[in-house]
Amino acid sequence: MEKAFSNLDWSLIQSFLVVAETGSLSGAARQLNASQPTLGRHIKTLEDTLKVEVFHRHARGFELTDTGQALLAPAQRMAAAMADLSLAAAGGETDLAGTVRISSSIFMAHHVMPGILADLRQQEPQIQIELVPSDQSQNLLFREADIAVRMYRPEQLDMITKHLGDIELGMFAAESYIARKGRPTGADDLPHHDIVGYDANDEIIREMRGMGIPADRDWFAVRCDHQTTYWELVRAGCGLGFCQSHIARQTPGIEEINIDFPIPHLPVWLTAHESLRHTPRISRVWTHLESALKPFVS
Amino acid sequence: MEKAFSNLDWSLIQSFLVVAETGSLSGAARQLNASQPTLGRHIKTLEDTLKVEVFHRHARGFELTDTGQALLAPAQRMAAAMADLSLAAAGGETDLAGTVRISSSIFMAHHVMPGILADLRQQEPQIQIELVPSDQSQNLLFREADIAVRMYRPEQLDMITKHLGDIELGMFAAESYIARKGRPTGADDLPHHDIVGYDANDEIIREMRGMGIPADRDWFAVRCDHQTTYWELVRAGCGLGFCQSHIARQTPGIEEINIDFPIPHLPVWLTAHESLRHTPRISRVWTHLESALKPFVS
DNA sequence: CCTTTTCCATTCATTTATGAATATCACGAC
DNA sequence: GTCGTGATATTCATAAATGAATGGAAAAGG
Known part of the structure; x- marks a missing residue:
């Protein structure tokens, strides 16, 4: 009844998988908090x-x-099962103390989360917070984060989600820009203006076209994918830009541009894996985020 | 992108699983070739x-x-994936040298395999053989064996199988029994005789009923589930018994009983996991078994 | 062509994990 | 009740795995 491979240490497969994914011993060592010789020996063994x-x-x-x-495929299945196990284990924790990893967009992480998390830390000093600012959606199934704050409806299965409301977006410009180019008078006037755009993400273009404005990538003389840097470009007067109104209105040197087309709102969703729902520290952070984000989604 | 649980050594899960299955540290230690304190520490960690x-x-x-x-469930999924990985790895081996585990019924293992394996060892000294005599079907998916010799058509998926032919069964009795009770004259006479039977396995009873003989468990005054011991009971004169004709005819002190109902034949199937098909040592053993078993399935 | 960077292999002192031995406890048989 | 069995905890000497440091080799960038 004994199995022929039972002498093979599973941690070797773990090493194998990471080496296969990173393509190097050194890279794998960094990811596993181990040393390169160790990984080399694991592979050799x-x-x-x-x-x-x-x-x-x-x-x-x-x-x-x-x-x-x-x-590779069976090794990945092992990793997936390991992720499940990790989730199940976290779901069984009873202690309030521990670390919670929160993923949010870079913009939110920069402008909104710090204050919220400072409050939380004060209320619950036992809970440690790890903030993961990222515009790629984190994979909660692999516990890259415990809770995610997202601007779209999450599609992953086995998740609990809550739509907290919508964030109002607006068009803004730096005073320096307005001094130089004036305010746009309306949608028709936009082609005569500079708009700071996203590079890879053509969300804005699609939106504008959907509203009958013949937007084109060339309109956007300056482009940047990175949300906080994008906002700095707008502040520096590179052109008109879109931003969460709540934040933009508090930014000195920035003025709101009222134009005659409606700007879509940004939905805010809170997401966590359902097996973590009853984990004390996770649910504590969840409720805190829920109430603390409310002022932003009025 | 790093994962929260990556610091957890997979071998701990391996230990966890075996402890969960055996219910004790000591049992798990025996199965894993480790010591009881080690397993205890793994669980604690x-x-x-x-x-x-x-x-x-x-x-x-x-x-x-x-x-x-x-x-438990995710841990078992890990083990299943590990088994797949082990199979895939064995399928990639290029060396003829190595160990091949052969599962066969206890009777075959006792009376047939030794000679066949002795020949094989002489021809291929590089190949080590581990014979697993067992009347429970081994699970080839978990590599409890590499090749199985079975008396029924295997049902598992992803297997390659070959029907080598059928083994002739006959009814036999020890000379001492015949001296005491005489030979049965026909099927009608059987109720007046002792027949050595199987205990749990009522195969014989079902077969006889299928042929219109009103067999009953009570006919079988002496019963034994263990095939080789069964045969020793017959040799000792406990009663009539069924046996592979080829073997029985070579047993001194045993005589064949010819009765007027047909005794079914025993099919012989060779089975291996398909991903091992091209592994040199496995296919070498396979072809050897195939030819060496031929005289028995004439 | 030379420099820099980024890998991997090897070495050796050190940390870590391991297991034999032992103490202890609980259960079941006599 | 007592003894035997089979289990877990603990201890400590030893074996094994680890990682910092070093050397070398190959690609990338000037």
């Missing part, structure tokens, strides 16, 4: 035990062999 | 890291808590 070469060595790093490729 | 109690300790051993129950 794995290969010796399985009597199979799983990596081609070359100067730039490690590359999977065909055999190694075949091992 | 796991619980400390997850901040969750996964086992109730009591004098008789370890029992899963509710939280631990929740971790």
